[in-house]
Amino acid sequence: MASEMESSLEASFSSSGAASGTPGFLPPARSRIFKIIVIGDSNVGKTCLTYRFCAGRFPDRTEATIGVDFRERAVEIDGERIKIQLWDTAGQERFRKSMVQHYYRNVHAVVFVYDMTNMASFHSLPSWIEECKQHLLASDIPRILVGNKCDLRSAIQVPTDLAQKFADTHSMPLFETSAKNPNDNDHVEAIFMTLAHKLKSHKPLMLSQPPDNGIILKPEPKPAMTCWC
Amino acid sequence: MALRSVQGDGLTSSRWDGGAEKTDFNAKRKKKVAEIHQALNSDPTDVAALRRMAISEGGLLTDEIRRKVWPELLNVNTSEPPPISGKDLRQMSKDYQQVLLDVRRSLRRFPPGMPDEQREGLQEELIDIILLILERNPQLHYYQGYHDIVVTFLLVVGERLATSLVEKLSTHHLRDFMDPTMDNTKHILNYLMPIIDRVNPELHDFMQSAEVGTIFALSWLITWFGHVLSDFRHVVRLYDFFLACHPLMPIYFAAVIVLHREQEVLDCDCDMASVHHLLSQIPQDLPYETLISRAGDLFVQFPPSELARAAAAQQQAERTAASTFKDFELASAQQRPDMVLRQRFRGLVRTEDRTKDVLTKPRTNRFVKLAVMGLTVALGAAALAVVKSALEWAPKFQLQLFP
Numbered sequence: 001m002a003s004e005m006e007s008s009l010e011a012s013f014s015s016s017g018a019a020s021g022t023p024g025f026l027p028p029a030r031s032r033i034f035k036i037i038v039i040g041d042s043n044v045g046k047t048c049l050t051y052r053f054c055a056g057r058f059p060d061r062t063e064a065t066i067g068v069d070f071r072e073r074a075v076e077i078d079g080e081r082i083k084i085q086l087w088d089t090a091g092q093e094r095f096r097k098s099m100v101q102h103y104y105r106n107v108h109a110v111v112f113v114y115d116m117t118n119m120a121s122f123h124s125l126p127s128w129i130e131e132c133k134q135h136l137l138a139s140d141i142p143r144i145l146v147g148n149k150c151d152l153r154s155a156i157q158v159p160t161d162l163a164q165k166f167a168d169t170h171s172m173p174l175f176e177t178s179a180k181n182p183n184d185n186d187h188v189e190a191i192f193m194t195l196a197h198k199l200k201s202h203k204p205l206m207l208s209q210p211p212d213n214g215i216i217l218k219p220e221p222k223p224a225m226t227c228w229c
Numbered sequence: 230m231a232l233r234s235v236q237g238d239g240l241t242s243s244r245w246d247g248g249a250e251k252t253d254f255n256a257k258r259k260k261k262v263a264e265i266h267q268a269l270n271s272d273p274t275d276v277a278a279l280r281r282m283a284i285s286e287g288g289l290l291t292d293e294i295r296r297k298v299w300p301e302l303l304n305v306n307t308s309e310p311p312p313i314s315g316k317d318l319r320q321m322s323k324d325y326q327q328v329l330l331d332v333r334r335s336l337r338r339f340p341p342g343m344p345d346e347q348r349e350g351l352q353e354e355l356i357d358i359i360l361l362i363l364e365r366n367p368q369l370h371y372y373q374g375y376h377d378i379v380v381t382f383l384l385v386v387g388e389r390l391a392t393s394l395v396e397k398l399s400t401h402h403l404r405d406f407m408d409p410t411m412d413n414t415k416h417i418l419n420y421l422m423p424i425i426d427r428v429n430p431e432l433h434d435f436m437q438s439a440e441v442g443t444i445f446a447l448s449w450l451i452t453w454f455g456h457v458l459s460d461f462r463h464v465v466r467l468y469d470f471f472l473a474c475h476p477l478m479p480i481y482f483a484a485v486i487v488l489h490r491e492q493e494v495l496d497c498d499c500d501m502a503s504v505h506h507l508l509s510q511i512p513q514d515l516p517y518e519t520l521i522s523r524a525g526d527l528f529v530q531f532p533p534s535e536l537a538r539a540a541a542a543q544q545q546a547e548r549t550a551a552s553t554f555k556d557f558e559l560a561s562a563q564q565r566p567d568m569v570l571r572q573r574f575r576g577l578v579r580t581e582d583r584t585k586d587v588l589t590k591p592r593t594n595r596f597v598k599l600a601v602m603g604l605t606v607a608l609g610a611a612a613l614a615v616v617k618s619a620l621e622w623a624p625k626f627q628l629q630l631f632p
Contacts, residue, residue, distance in 0.1 A: 035502070042373070043330045064331045064373040066448035066456055070506045085502050092327060092373045098415045102442045105501075 031074075033083045034199045035106055036192075039128050040113035041121040042091030045148035048179035049113060050086040052188045058180045065090045068103050075193065077200050084196055096131055104135035108199050109142045114163075116147040116176060117155040122163065129170060142198050143172050146191060151178035258290065265294055274301055280473040284525060286518050288469030295465065296386050302472045303397045311389045312396065318360040324371040328359050331376045338380045340461065354388040355380055362396045369399055369407040377452035378403065381464055402476040406451045414451060416540065417480055418443040423539035424484035427531050432491050439497075441504040446483040449511070453479055457511045470521050477533050482524040486511065489520060 038046045047062045047069065054071040069088040074081060087107070089100050110132055114121040125145070132143070145167045147158060160176060167174035175191045261282065268278035279298050282289060289295045300307045319325050332355050339348045358379055363371055378398070382391040405413040421443050426433035448456045453471050458464050471478055487494065487508060497503045 033502075042327060043334075061334070061336050063334050063337060063456070064376075066374045066451065067444040068505075070502055070509065072502065072506070090373060094370065094372055094409075094411050098411045099444060099447065102444060105440070 031081045031083055032200075033085055034108045034196055035085045035087065036109045036111060036195065037087045037089065037103060037107045038111045038113060039089050039100075039132065040091060041115070041118075041124045041128075044091065044113045044115040044118070044121045045179050046088050046091065046113050049111075049146065049148060049177075049188055050088045052179040053084075053192045054086060064092075067095065067099055075196060077193075077196055080200070082196060082200065084192060086192075101135055104132070107136070107141065109144070109195055110136075111144055111146055111195070112172070113146045113148055114158065116149050116158045116163075117152050119157040122147075122158045122166075125166065142195065142202070143170075144191070144195055145170070145172045145174045147174065147176040149178055149180070150176045151181040258287065261285075261287065262290060262294070265289065265298065269297055269301070276301055276304075283469040283473035284521070286522075288466045292385050292465070295469070296390070299382075299386065299394055299468075299472060300390065303394055303401075305390075305393045305397050307390060307393075309393070311392045312361060312365055314361050314364055316364070318357070318364055322360045322363065324363055325356075325360060327373070328356055328371060328376065331373055332356050332359075335376055335380060337459070338377060338455070339384070351380075351383060355383055358383065358388060358392050358395060361392060362399055365396065366400060369404075370409055372406055372411070372451060374448055374452040374456055375399075375403070375407070377455035381453075381455050381461075381468060384461070385465060385468075398472075402471070403451075405476070414447070417477065418446060418450060419540040419543035420477060420480045420533065420536050421446055421484055421487070422543060423536045424481060424527060424531060425487055426539070427536075428484075428488055428527065429491060432488065432494060435495055435499060436487075436504060439499045439504040440501050441508070442501070445505050445509040446480075446487075449483050449486075450479050454482075454511075459513055463513075463515075463517055466517055467521075470524075474525075475528065475533070478524065478528060481528050482520065485520045485524045485527065486515065488523075489515065 038050055040046055042064070047065050048059060050069075050071045051057075051059045051062070054073040065088055067090055071086045071088060072083060073086075074083050076082070087103050089095070089103065112125060112128055112132075114125055116122075129143075133139075145163070147160075147163055150156070163176070164174055173194075175187075177187045177191060179188055181187075265279065265282050268275040268282065279301050283298065283302060289298050322328075332352050335352070335355075336348070339351065355376060359371065359376060363369055379391065379395050382395050382398075385391075386394060399407060405417060408414075422433060422436065425436065453464075454467050455464050458467075467482070470482075490508070490512075493507060494504060497507050
């Protein structure tokens with residue numbers, strides 16, 4: 001457990017290869033890294049969301065993600081430079097079990113994504129949440145729920161109140177958004193930045209307390225639920 | 230004979246780009262086409278020669294040749310009518326939705342200039358082929374990335390033949406990826422680090438410290454690089470190679486790519502994100518012929534049977550005796566294609582000294598150690614125990630190397 005904590009510190013504080021066991025590298029630049037894993041069914045838009053945040057636009061075309069993709073963006077929060085790493089995972093169920101596991105290591109936050117135009121993807125959420133519980137040591141890791149594709153108004157299958165109820169039950173804030181909607185470039189950005197702010201403010205707690213020490217991050221009492229499309 | 234000259238080419242392949250050798254290139258190409266046709270026309274078909282052609286520099290050269298040779302490599306009879314199904318598979322198949330999603334999103338796999346209508350027609354065929362194979366082989370399970378393999382066959386040989394070829398491939402080379410779970414796939418990925426360790430321990434240790442894992446190579450392995458290479462010519466060249474080789478060859482090729490990028494990796498921050506990011510972005514200008522030749526050499530030097538134990542140890546804790554046994558089975562099964570590589574390697578022995586420097590770092594010349602042990606086998610049972618895992622390979626292999 002101690003080593004788990006140590007590597008978590010490392011992942012958070014080293015940006016230039018100061019991992020133990022590999023001496024002779026540059027000293028860490030001390031810019032913090034927030035590692036966020038994005039999970040959910042196939043085709044809900046995980047790749048598009050992460051791409052939108054990291055590249056600032058909707059990708060021309062995306063393909064099925066096989067395994068785990070990685071995207072990164074540096075942001076500044078309250079004058080501090082922070083790297084946000086998004087780990088974009090394959091949606092097909094068979095990849096979850098044996099493949100993605102490794103990448104849950106040291107994650108600081110989890111983003112669950114469903115497709116608002118696809119009820120099945122919403123119904124899969126409990127199994128994703130369960131999956132996540134099994135992989136994460138700490139129970140106090142911030143989690144958010146994102147309903148994607150809200151621009152496809154006529155095709156919406158998952159009503160907001162249903163999603164909100166679900167989010168409340170699981171103590172997560174809910175965001176409904178669209179990675180694609182060109183009229184609102186900032187919403188996806190705002191979601192990840194909200195998460196980053198939350199991580200930044202709670203970070204010292206997460207780092208200084210062992211996971212089983214009972215420090216629980218209070219979820220937002222009134223989650224920021226809005227569709228800004 | 231031909232074998233030897235082709236090997237010579239392989240060693241100088243990096244210089245082939247030079248315009249001065251263009252004439253030389255054309256002459257060799259012509260010669261190779263003739264040899265392939267000769268092998269195709271001989272009775273019975275000289276499959277061993279075709280395997281050599283598929284592996285050696287340039288592979289099978291054209292799609293026209295591939296249409297004739299790929300069925301031979303897979304032992305598929307082209308005169309038999311292709312499998313068909315009378316049922317409405319799109320209604321019945323549990324995989325239809327996933328297949329549809331993946332195929333719809335696979336635009337990048339089609340030639341850039343292709344008219345939409347034609348592409349859409351091919352995408353429909355792609356769905357049909359996949360569903361048909363799954364229906365005929367209920368033991369096979371669809372995985373994301375399977376469509377990347379099928380589309381390659383569809384584009385080269387057309388729907389009719391693609392169905393037969395992919396069906397055969399799915400029950401052989403791809404079989405492990407199509408289990409109900411990906412445990413076997415994961416285990417095949419476990420061969421990656423031991424191969425790297427044998428050749429370049431420093432690189433191996435760096436990657437271990439970074440805890441990079443092996444998922445960066447997952448899509449390489451299960452799509453035979455079809456998912457990550459944008460130039461279709463490179464994809465089919467690799468398919469020539471893999472079709473002619475042992476099912477584990479793609480993991481050797483993956484290792485060779487990592488080894489080729491040694492400096493970039495070592496220059497990276499030693500953490501999971503940086504190394505994963507670097508390695509998962511595959512360079513599009515890799516020296517494919519050199520790497521193919523190197524992968525073949527590594528396969529012969531460090532055959533799966535020798536690596537099986539190290540691979541199993543990669544995740545010892547999770548593994549049961551039964552599955553480990555299966556790995557050994559896997560490692561020793563279907564090795565006929567390797568004879569070609571071994572024969573090919575025989576010609577290389579003379580030049581072994583030259584390639585050795587490139588291939589292996591001092592600590593790890595297991596190849597030589599193994600051979601020396603082989604000579605000692607007769608002296609005692611202890612030595613025998615040491616080389617036991619390599620024994621199935623050893624007799625012929627060593628005779629060839631040390632006549």
